[in-house]
Amino acid sequence: MDLSIIIVNYNTKQLTLNCVASVLESETEYTYEIILVDNASKDDTVVAVKQQYPCVHLIENKDNLGFSKANNQGMHVAKGRYVLLLNSDTIVQPDTFDIMIRFMDENPKVGSAGCKVVLPDGSLDKACKRGFPTPAATFYYVSGISKRYPNSPKYNAYHRGDLDENGSYPIDCLVGAFMMVRREAIEQVGMLDEDYFMYGEDVDWCYRIQQAGWVNYYHAATSILHLKRASSRNKPYKITYEFHRAIYLLHKKNFAKYYPWWVNAFMYTGIVVKTAVALALNTCFKAKALFTNKK
Known part of the structure; x- marks a missing residue:
């Protein structure tokens, strides 16, 4: 198996169905599996997936375990050379998997990679290429200074506005909405830290991957659509x-x-x-x- 795609769902039935459909419509030469972890949704997602997509490996939780634990459940059963964290509120392009897997195969020092993530209005989801939230980067971001100097590598060190969104380069942080990770890197640094319920676990993982000597890479040769925060709007x-x-x-x-x-x-x-x-x-x-x- 080349790729294990892990999707965590929590009351995002139609978005999840759309996401799975986009995955199955991919034009790829690689083998993949879809692992859907449902965090006790109450919107009949599980029933719909069983009826429409019986090929999906479904894990049904009795409680909402959060993003980290649910993804780790998927990783425990994943068979792929690469593991992809994919948000339920995303749509992948037909060539996304081919481009990203080929890139990872050609760059063995890359532990994790992400593509360009686009929001519904066509703008970049800035979380897909970030610096680490050091005290200085956090201060400039929270204080609003980063907005005054959006292209400064010093003052906008968190969102790295100085880096071309259409380029490809090593980066500190990727986003958990689309993060492809090499199995060897996971075996070395471990899975997601389950102390995080949601938010922050992707940054923490990127930090540990980088500290272990692997490279995190932003590769804008392909993109996905991200309908952001769909599962968190009501809480x-x-x-x-x-x-x-x-x-x-x-x-x-x-x-x-x-x-x-x-x-x-x-x-x-x-x-x-x-x-x-x-x-x-x-x-x-x-x-x-x-x-x-x-x-």
């Missing part, structure tokens, strides 16, 4: 909390040891403040929506 509090918790875990696990105590204290304080502000804004938006509906 803003949970999503907001997990997003900021992921920032905390990333810093604590990977970067804190390289910085003095006052930098770490600044980071942790900033995370707490930003989380509180985000949760307060969510509350205000919900209250406003409720008031508007009552009127």
Whole structure:
């Protein structure tokens, strides 16, 4: 088996069906399997997949285990030389797999690779080529300085606006929406860190892969469409909390040891403040929506 495609679903029935359809319509010379891990969806996704796509290897969870654990479940049964994390809210191009697998085969030092990820409005999903969220990169991003200098490798070190979105080059971070990983790299560094529920696990994985001597690579010779955050729209509090918790875990696990105590204290304080502000804004938006509906 050349490629194991792992798709995690949580109440994204039609998007998941569309995603699987795009995979099966691929024009590829390589062998692949589709592993769908369902996190206790309540929208009959499992029934629909069984009826329409019996070729899919289906794993049914009784609870929502999150992105990391669900993907790891898929990896435990995956048979491919490469493992692809693919979001349920994506559409792949017919040539995506051929281009990416051929690239990986020709570049044995590449541990993981991602393609160009495009949003519905045609713009780039900036998460597909990122720098690591160091304290400096995080500060410039959160403070808005990165927006004033979008093409600066210093001030926009997180989204790397200085790098051509249509190019191909080594990069710190890829995005879990489309991340193809070599089996040897997985065997060396391990699977996704299950301390992350969702968000941050892809950055953490890229960091560990790079630290082990492999190269993470952005390869824009092909692209996918990403209908972003489809499975998280109805749970803003949970999503907001997990997003900021992921920032905390990333810093604590990977970067804190390289910085003095006052930098770490600044980071942790900033995370707490930003989380509180985000949760307060969510509350205000919900209250406003409720008031508007009552009127």
